[in-house]
Amino acid sequence: xxxxxxxxxxxxxxxxxxxxxxxxxxxxxxxxxxxxxxxxxxxxxxxxxxxxx
Amino acid sequence: xxxxxxxxxxxxxxxxxxxxxxxxxxxxxxxxxxxxxxxxxxxxxxxxxxxxxxxxxxxxxxxxxxxxxxxxxxxxxxxxxxxxxxxxxxxxxxxxxxxxxxxxxxxxxxxxxxxxxxxxxxxxxxxxxxxxxxxxxxxxxxxxxxxxxxxxxxxxxxxxxxxxxxxxxxxxxxxxxxxxxxxxxxxxxxxxxxxxxxxxxxxxxxxxxxxxxxxxxxxxxxxxxxxxxxxxxxxxxxxxxxxxxxxxxxxxx
Amino acid sequence: xxxxxxxxxxxxxxxxxxxxxxxxxxxxxxxxxxxxxxxxxxxxxxxxxxxxxxxxxxxxxxxxxxxxxxxxxxxxxxxxxxxxxxxxxxxxxxxxxxxxxxxxxxxxxxxxxxxxxxxxxxxxxxxxxxxxxxxxxxxxxxxxxxxxxxxxxxxxxxxxxxxxxxxxxxxxxxxxxxxxxxxxxxxxxxxxxxxxxxxxxxxxxxxxxxxxxxxxxxxxxxxxxxx
Numbered sequence: 339x340x341x342x343x344x345x346x347x348x349x350x351x352x353x354x355x356x357x358x359x360x361x362x363x364x365x366x367x368x369x370x371x372x373x374x375x376x377x378x379x380x381x382x383x384x385x386x387x388x389x390x391x
Numbered sequence: 392x393x394x395x396x397x398x399x400x401x402x403x404x405x406x407x408x409x410x411x412x413x414x415x416x417x418x419x420x421x422x423x424x425x426x427x428x429x430x431x432x433x434x435x436x437x438x439x440x441x442x443x444x445x446x447x448x449x450x451x452x453x454x455x456x457x458x459x460x461x462x463x464x465x466x467x468x469x470x471x472x473x474x475x476x477x478x479x480x481x482x483x484x485x486x487x488x489x490x491x492x493x494x495x496x497x498x499x500x501x502x503x504x505x506x507x508x509x510x511x512x513x514x515x516x517x518x519x520x521x522x523x524x525x526x527x528x529x530x531x532x533x534x535x536x537x538x539x540x541x542x543x544x545x546x547x548x549x550x551x552x553x554x555x556x557x558x559x560x561x562x563x564x565x566x567x568x569x570x571x572x573x574x575x576x577x578x579x580x581x582x583x584x585x586x587x588x589x590x591x592x593x594x595x596x597x598x599x600x601x602x603x604x605x606x607x608x609x610x611x612x613x614x615x616x617x618x619x620x621x622x623x624x625x626x627x628x629x630x631x632x633x634x635x636x637x638x639x640x641x642x643x644x
Numbered sequence: 645x646x647x648x649x650x651x652x653x654x655x656x657x658x659x660x661x662x663x664x665x666x667x668x669x670x671x672x673x674x675x676x677x678x679x680x681x682x683x684x685x686x687x688x689x690x691x692x693x694x695x696x697x698x699x700x701x702x703x704x705x706x707x708x709x710x711x712x713x714x715x716x717x718x719x720x721x722x723x724x725x726x727x728x729x730x731x732x733x734x735x736x737x738x739x740x741x742x743x744x745x746x747x748x749x750x751x752x753x754x755x756x757x758x759x760x761x762x763x764x765x766x767x768x769x770x771x772x773x774x775x776x777x778x779x780x781x782x783x784x785x786x787x788x789x790x791x792x793x794x795x796x797x798x799x800x801x802x803x804x805x806x807x808x809x810x811x812x813x814x815x816x817x818x819x820x821x822x823x824x825x826x827x828x829x830x831x832x833x834x835x836x837x838x839x840x841x842x843x844x845x846x847x848x849x850x851x852x853x854x855x856x857x858x859x860x861x862x863x864x865x866x867x868x869x870x871x
Binding site for chain 3: 532
């Protein structure tokens, strides 16, 4: 383990802003994409009578 | 140029693809979650601080995998496009269509995290060096592929035109890679190469590779899920007889 | 009819396109005038400082060449598409790839060559010296055919598509970037005294690659558009 405390971990040696914005944006994009695809799927699944499945 | 031109026999294939994609998605999703969890654990908690860059280097655990995926997915998309053009196979066009938004998203992430890494490392958000610029071109190429598809109403032509453009753009991907050697400016040389590998601590390399694998599994999962949407949407559209096909909404970025 | 040789067919296509351009002089002139106006606007926007102008000249002239090429691309296939000539080109026994090459050559003669010839004159506006103007002209001579070749792919892909004017810019401009970098880079590195060989060779390599691949892709795109 690299860190002695949570605040040290969050500070990332002074680079906390850059590191956490990067990881946060990545998480946001990945989760957002999953949500969008799910919503898209729901939209198609609702809309039709005889689906492929 | 209407729906009736579609070769209905090819439809048997997407029909088989739909449940298969549905079955595979949860497995790849689980793999993605496990790998990314492990990668984050090693990368953020175990990997040592870099003696030159401090902890800002930890951005590579998302930046490099995103950049790799952005290029890899483009090549895969072009491959499906080529197969589509060669075999006139509709499912491969659907794959290409499903890949594009995820590839564009990873390109965007690579640019964003690269910029966030550049600020503390080089003191500037953006440098016009070869790799960043090529990544930007790649982003435009993804947008081009997607917009060309949405602009053409006829699904058949949209498939084939965007496939041709994807293939034209793939000439750009090797340029992206070799451009580093052509005019290497502020950007450090490729961090991971046969010669440079010993520079990175084994733990860092491990975290990066696991994260890359995680992103890869994530891509497969989300692309298969989107493939199901695409199959469904197209089937729905063509089931309305006589109706001209509407542009496909390329959501999901 | 099938006995009409390939070279004859190529010559006919080029001659026809040149004749059409001659008859619609305003169209071809627009591109050239656009090039002149755009390059003349930059000093007005940036200021008359000679050192600054000399520094930005290669980039400005190259970007202007890029944009005027883009402006002329819409005409490359549209008229032939509308009056049905394009469908005949697809049907004739001569390979479409070669005929497309001929059309691109005509397009370069109409909209590329004038820019190459005008560039040294406009370079004077930016205070470029004699040998720099030579390098600039050479780089444009090597680069603008590549622009026409790549542009033809975009023109064929967006043929008859709604919003094609904007779409073609989005498709083609990113592909133009390597040409822009090497073209302007050749002039810049000459000014900096680094030598131009590397950039000009890469520009030549781009041209070779485009000559081999672009007509083929354009022909494929045309077939898709006409189907």
